[in-house]
Amino acid sequence: MNPKVSNRKVLGIDIAIRAHNRAAIETHPMASRIQMIQGSNIAADIIAQVRAFAAKYKRVLVCLESNHTHDHVLAELNAYAQLTSVGSYCVVFDTLVEDLPKEMFPSRPWGPDNKPMTAVRRVGNSIIQMPIKYKRWARTRQVPLFTYLHPAIT
DSSP, X not given: OOTTSOSOOEEEEESSOOHHHHHHHHXXXXXXXXXXXXXXXXXXXXXXXXXXXXXXXXXOOEEEOSOOSHHHHHHHHHHHGGGOOTTOOEEETTGGGGGSOGGGOTTSSOBTTBSHHHHHHHHSTTEEEEEOOOTTSOSEEEEEEXXXXXXXXX
């Protein structure tokens, strides 16, 4: 397998891509598989770029790992969960904040009732119903959200 020849791509979005990180990614052997967008992942122009990018692929996995406030994660879910292809996942990282004491993050805006898990719960028991405009799929589909499951629950 030649890492420079692939139909698979990773799209990374960051509010500020540091110069040393960009340089490391651009010189990595897998650089041809990585595209970066700098900006807020909930800004309309960035969402439009991501949708255009995702439209070129049959399978899309969405990973949300950004600002951990309820409103931000909810905006991410509303913007990107619908891009998840059938049989894939929308992964919401750091829902474990749910189980951590508020004192662990004194300078962070997230905490009780303002965290990734509250956004996941808001969309409904880890399933989002999204209308589909493509004839090959049903009119609606379920998009599973993969989230942290506390070891005590398993």
